[in-house]
Amino acid sequence: MSAFDLFKRVSKAPTNPHVTPARRAFDIADLYRGPVAVSERSGEGQELALDEKLRQAYFWIVNTAIISPHYDVEYNDEPPQEFAIGDHKSRLTLPTGQSYSSFVLLPLLTFALRRKCLLIGGPGRGKTASAILMGVLGGYSLKDVRRAMLHGHPQMTTADLLGNPLPADLINAQKVEDIRIAWRKWLSMRVKIVDEYNRIPTRTQSALLTVMGDNYAELLDQIHECPDSAWFLTANDEQGGGTYQVIEALRDRIDVIVQALSFNPRFLGQLLTRIEEGIRPEEAMPKEIVFTEAQIDRMGAMIRRVQLSEEVRRRIEFFTSQFEFCDVAAEQFEYKTKDTARLAGVEWHMLTSLETGKDRLKDLGAQSKNGISVRALMTLLLYAKAMAFFRGNPAVELSDVRQILPFVLHDKLIPDIDAPFFESAGNAMFRSDRVGWLRRLFDLSCAEYERLNLDQDDAVHALTQHFERGLDGLSESDTRQQLVRIERAVNELIKGQKLYGHLYDDLLKLKYLHQRYTNYLRWLRAG
Amino acid sequence: MISAILAEALQARRSDFNARFRLAAQRYPHLDGEEVLRFIAGAVDPLVRAVHACSPEAVVDVVNVAYDCSLQLVGQRLSVDSGRFAAVPATWREVLPRAAAHVAEQPARVIPALTNAAHQLISSDSADTTRWISALADVAPQCASPDELLIAGQVLAWQCGLAHYREGVLKALQSLSVALACAVLKITPDQYETTLQRLQEDRWFDPAHHRREPLRIVRRTGAFRGFGGSFLRPPLLKSSDNGWLVQSADDYWYLVADAFGATLHRSSAEEWRAQPANEVGHVGTRLAHDGKMLDLPGAGPITSSAASVGAIACTFAHSHEIVLVALK
Numbered sequence: 001m002s003a004f005d006l007f008k009r010v011s012k013a014p015t016n017p018h019v020t021p022a023r024r025a026f027d028i029a030d031l032y033r034g035p036v037a038v039s040e041r042s043g044e045g046q047e048l049a050l051d052e053k054l055r056q057a058y059f060w061i062v063n064t065a066i067i068s069p070h071y072d073v074e075y076n077d078e079p080p081q082e083f084a085i086g087d088h089k090s091r092l093t094l095p096t097g098q099s100y101s102s103f104v105l106l107p108l109l110t111f112a113l114r115r116k117c118l119l120i121g122g123p124g125r126g127k128t129a130s131a132i133l134m135g136v137l138g139g140y141s142l143k144d145v146r147r148a149m150l151h152g153h154p155q156m157t158t159a160d161l162l163g164n165p166l167p168a169d170l171i172n173a174q175k176v177e178d179i180r181i182a183w184r185k186w187l188s189m190r191v192k193i194v195d196e197y198n199r200i201p202t203r204t205q206s207a208l209l210t211v212m213g214d215n216y217a218e219l220l221d222q223i224h225e226c227p228d229s230a231w232f233l234t235a236n237d238e239q240g241g242g243t244y245q246v247i248e249a250l251r252d253r254i255d256v257i258v259q260a261l262s263f264n265p266r267f268l269g270q271l272l273t274r275i276e277e278g279i280r281p282e283e284a285m286p287k288e289i290v291f292t293e294a295q296i297d298r299m300g301a302m303i304r305r306v307q308l309s310e311e312v313r314r315r316i317e318f319f320t321s322q323f324e325f326c327d328v329a330a331e332q333f334e335y336k337t338k339d340t341a342r343l344a345g346v347e348w349h350m351l352t353s354l355e356t357g358k359d360r361l362k363d364l365g366a367q368s369k370n371g372i373s374v375r376a377l378m379t380l381l382l383y384a385k386a387m388a389f390f391r392g393n394p395a396v397e398l399s400d401v402r403q404i405l406p407f408v409l410h411d412k413l414i415p416d417i418d419a420p421f422f423e424s425a426g427n428a429m430f431r432s433d434r435v436g437w438l439r440r441l442f443d444l445s446c447a448e449y450e451r452l453n454l455d456q457d458d459a460v461h462a463l464t465q466h467f468e469r470g471l472d473g474l475s476e477s478d479t480r481q482q483l484v485r486i487e488r489a490v491n492e493l494i495k496g497q498k499l500y501g502h503l504y505d506d507l508l509k510l511k512y513l514h515q516r517y518t519n520y521l522r523w524l525r526a527g
Numbered sequence: 528m529i530s531a532i533l534a535e536a537l538q539a540r541r542s543d544f545n546a547r548f549r550l551a552a553q554r555y556p557h558l559d560g561e562e563v564l565r566f567i568a569g570a571v572d573p574l575v576r577a578v579h580a581c582s583p584e585a586v587v588d589v590v591n592v593a594y595d596c597s598l599q600l601v602g603q604r605l606s607v608d609s610g611r612f613a614a615v616p617a618t619w620r621e622v623l624p625r626a627a628a629h630v631a632e633q634p635a636r637v638i639p640a641l642t643n644a645a646h647q648l649i650s651s652d653s654a655d656t657t658r659w660i661s662a663l664a665d666v667a668p669q670c671a672s673p674d675e676l677l678i679a680g681q682v683l684a685w686q687c688g689l690a691h692y693r694e695g696v697l698k699a700l701q702s703l704s705v706a707l708a709c710a711v712l713k714i715t716p717d718q719y720e721t722t723l724q725r726l727q728e729d730r731w732f733d734p735a736h737h738r739r740e741p742l743r744i745v746r747r748t749g750a751f752r753g754f755g756g757s758f759l760r761p762p763l764l765k766s767s768d769n770g771w772l773v774q775s776a777d778d779y780w781y782l783v784a785d786a787f788g789a790t791l792h793r794s795s796a797e798e799w800r801a802q803p804a805n806e807v808g809h810v811g812t813r814l815a816h817d818g819k820m821l822d823l824p825g826a827g828p829i830t831s832s833a834a835s836v837g838a839i840a841c842t843f844a845h846s847h848e849i850v851l852v853a854l855k
Contacts, residue, residue: 026691026692026694026695026783027695028681028685028692028695028696028699030647031643031644031647031680031681031684031689031692032639032640032641032643032644032677032680033643033647034639034642034643034644034646034647035599035600035603035605035642035643035646036596036599036600036638036639036642036643036646037595037596037599037639269553270553273549273550273553276549277546277549277550
């Protein structure tokens with residue numbers, strides 16, 4: 001293979017250079033590095049940092065494999081230049097920081113974390129090609145990736161999905177556990193691809209759910225344990241336009257959803273080159289960006305170690321608090337949630353008509369029909385860490401959360417498109433733009449957090465910190481004092497305020513603290 | 528007009544070379560076919576003829592690598608015989624044919640390495656690329672292997688101005704044969720041991736110059752950006768580990784220097800601020816150290832001075848130059 005090859009080229013320069021302490025050790029080998037590609041031999045034995053390798057993989061994919069000119073995950077080092085265009089004042093932003101294409105970035109982060117990503121979009125937009133690239137990135141041959149890929153179709157059976165019992169065993173076996181199963185190869189792969197998953201019949205979807213959710217396959221009492229894997233599922237329409245309705249539990253197992261955006265014809269020249277040169281990018285992936293199993297394991301551990309500061313965490317908590325609360329869903333305080341109403345089968349419009357006295361425009365919770373699940377929150381935290389890792393940062397920034405959040409909550413936070421927010425001028429387009437809506441929602445939540453000055457003035461946080469110091473050695477009078485402080489904090493919080501989601505969660509937290517101190521006080525007295 | 532050997536090698540893989548050109552054109556919008564042909568005739572052909580003379584069987588591999596490198600050089604406008612980057616084609620014409628045996632042995636390693644080295648020397652303000660080309664062309668036939676050739680190239684790059692490679696080169700120098708090391712350092716074999724020891728001990732020792740009076744000017748470096756230098760305003764400096772920190776306008780640098788050269792590397796405002804000022808005594812244009820005086824007239828009063836690695840560096844009110852004065 002030629003040293004000069006457009007499709008084998010990986011960036012030699014740092015893909016996201018950071019300001020680091022001045023390097024004082026000069027390597028004489030640097031003399032022979034420069035504008036002309038050096039033979040591969042010289043690079044042997046030097047392992048790239050895994051975040052750099054992940055970025056190299058990203059840039060190779062966006063620049064070479066998938067012609068993806070969309071930079072929708074925007075970062076800014078300085079205020080960006082913005083343009084308002086046309087009657088609708090469409091906003092074009094020219095980011096000042098390194099920005100990314102979600103369609104490549106999210107699958108890559110999914111690969112690094114070994115989670116589950118759904119690629120949606122019209123036919124022929126590169127969804128399957130992107131998933132195949134992830135398989136090749138995981139060290140599998142293209143042939144293996146293609147052969148192991150599941151293609152959803154209406155006649156797909158559990159046997160098609162999982163495997164078949166050996167015919168000889170079916171005849172000779174005396175007990176069911178004697179029947180050996182020829183498990184399908186894809187079950188043992190660390191990158192699993194399910195193409196057009198919404199064409200799989202409902203019964204087979206349930207078997208798929210067991211593999212996706214619990215990481216094992218079961219057939220005729222035989223169990224096959226699957227390795228931790230990155231999952232890539234594709235669908236032409238994730239809103240249920242496939243042959244079969246996707247069961248909710250299966251949808252819920254998907255961690256992120258990313259849309260394949262349209263092809264920009266301005267890049268037709270690159271397509272032409274591929275046709276003329278007969279090159280298929282998935283066949284030409286440079287070996288420098290292929291990850292070994294050990295590297296993926298190590299990368300996962302490194303991602304989990306990325307810091308998430310209290311300031312960022314508090315903003316995520318505040319945002320999450322907005323949505324679950326529903327004042328009219330129950331009489332008892334703890335049950336005042338949208339989930340209570342959903343479980344009772346109460347019509348949504350009935351509930352909204354009962355909500356009175358609150359500013360439904362200001363109440364962010366009024367924009368959604370549900371709250372955020374623990375699973376979704378865990379996914380958000382993980383992907384935010386992966387985003388920071390990908391950018392070469394030791395800690396998650398608020399902008400990482402802002403960028404990742406829409407892809408995690410895409411299918412998890414259901415908008416109430418009849419809410420007043422969507423009626424307001426300029427907001428109608430958020431009915432169809434789930435990513436834009438979620439990002440706006442997070443921005444509004446952060447603005448409210450700032451307005452309430454919760455970084456500086458948060459009584460619940462102060463009381464929680466005091467509690468986290470522990471109860472050991474706390475005297476009876478101190479405990480009583482804490483109980484009084486909690487009661488005073490409740491009084492302060494409810495003074496002249498309407499009950500919004502974040503306040504509801506604060507009050508529940510105070511109730512929790514109050515109960516812990518009360519129990520402790522009882523124990524002290526009993527002793 | 529190219530030689531029949533090269534013409535035959537190109538002809539044999541014509542469609543492959545044409546395909547590579549089209550791919551390169553995608554990556555380098557400035558890739559000019561005429562210039563590629565000119566570079567091949569002027570720079571690749573002498574190399575191929577030299578390789579054919581010593582290892583005819585290696586011609587195909589050498590042409591293969593040389594062609595790819597040519598595309599990259601022309602695409603990045605580094606192939607022209609005049610101007611700043613003229614030393615790149617000069618390296619191809621003058622060094623590579625002299626190292627034909629080593630090129631034939633490892634073309635994919637040697638050709639890009641020496642090309643990149645020439646580019647790096649050109650990119651340094653103070654390096655003497657012409658001297659490096661001529662010195663390497665002289666010693667190339669004496670090298671026993673590609674490894675020796677590349678180490679010789681590194682030693683000569685250091686001697687031609689890339690002072691920051693000093694530590695690495697002094698280690699690598701010991702792996703060269705005595706004869707080759709002497710040829711590279713331009714010393715006789717009986718001077719080998721002492722010279723190597725002196726080089727290790729004294730940063731300001733140059734085997735070619737034996738003047739040793741204290742407080743002597745050993746180097747001048749830095750210039751106004753408008754004249755091809757790095758500084759927008761007359762710089763200021765502070766001492767740092769194994770060098771100096773330099774500030775000019777909003778730019779910060781780390782200066783490494785020795786008897787053979789001085790190179791500037793980007794630093795930061797944070798590093799500059801973190802480093803305490805530790806000036807050496809100076810009054811007006813006069814530098815004072817250890818009871819000795821040195822007058823440095825002509826560029827206005829000294830604005831900053833700092834000692835490090837056996838030398839004092841000084842900056843001046845009316846100059847963008849940094850003057851280095853050896854203490855011993």
